[in-house]
Amino acid sequence: MFLSCSDNSNEYDQILPNVSVEETIFLNNPEYLDLQIVGGWAYSKGGISGIVVYHSGIDSYVAFERAAPHIRPKACSQMYVKDGLIMICPCDDSRFSILDGAPLTDGIRYAAKQYRVVVLGNTLRITNY
Structure with missing residues (x-):
């Protein structure tokens, strides 16, 4: 068992509330056509303030x-x-960075909060579990 005495171990969760994320994106939907090509991106509902989805490679999305x-x-x-x-x-x-969420500005300690993406044919399932 590992115990941490750090008083900021859950600071990330204190900045952004933990909300349930369970979104489905149909890639054939006209608003998501840009996601059909590598390098394409789109906004989606869900999360705290919305979600940005990026097509990072063949059958790979973040x-x-x-x-x-x-x-x-x-x-x-x-x-x-x-x-x-x-x-x-x-x-x-x-x-x-839209590739991995890493901060590109000096002094920023946290990366963008990433969600899990499962590819099922022409459907993306985005969750935080």
């Missing part, structure tokens, strides 16, 4: 929470995608 991971959710903390590669927080212009 999904991230749009709520910036370093700011408690508020009106300006919904990240948007720029140039198909970077997620930006409008509150402070912090940047995160």
Whole structure:
């Protein structure tokens, strides 16, 4: 058994609330046609402030929470995608990689919150379990 004495072990969960995520995306739906090509991305409902889904490779997708991971959710903390590669927080212009959620701005300690994506034919199932 491992015990941690760190007083910030759950700080990430204190910034972003833990909500149930269970979304289904049908890739044939016109609003998700960009997800049919590698490098394509789309916004989806769900999560705290929405989800961004990125087609990272053949039959490979990643999904991230749009709520910036370093700011408690508020009106300006919904990240948007720029140039198909970077997620930006409008509150402070912090940047995160759409490939893996890693922070690209100095001083940011948390990566974008990632969700699990299961590919079932032309359907994506996005969950946080």
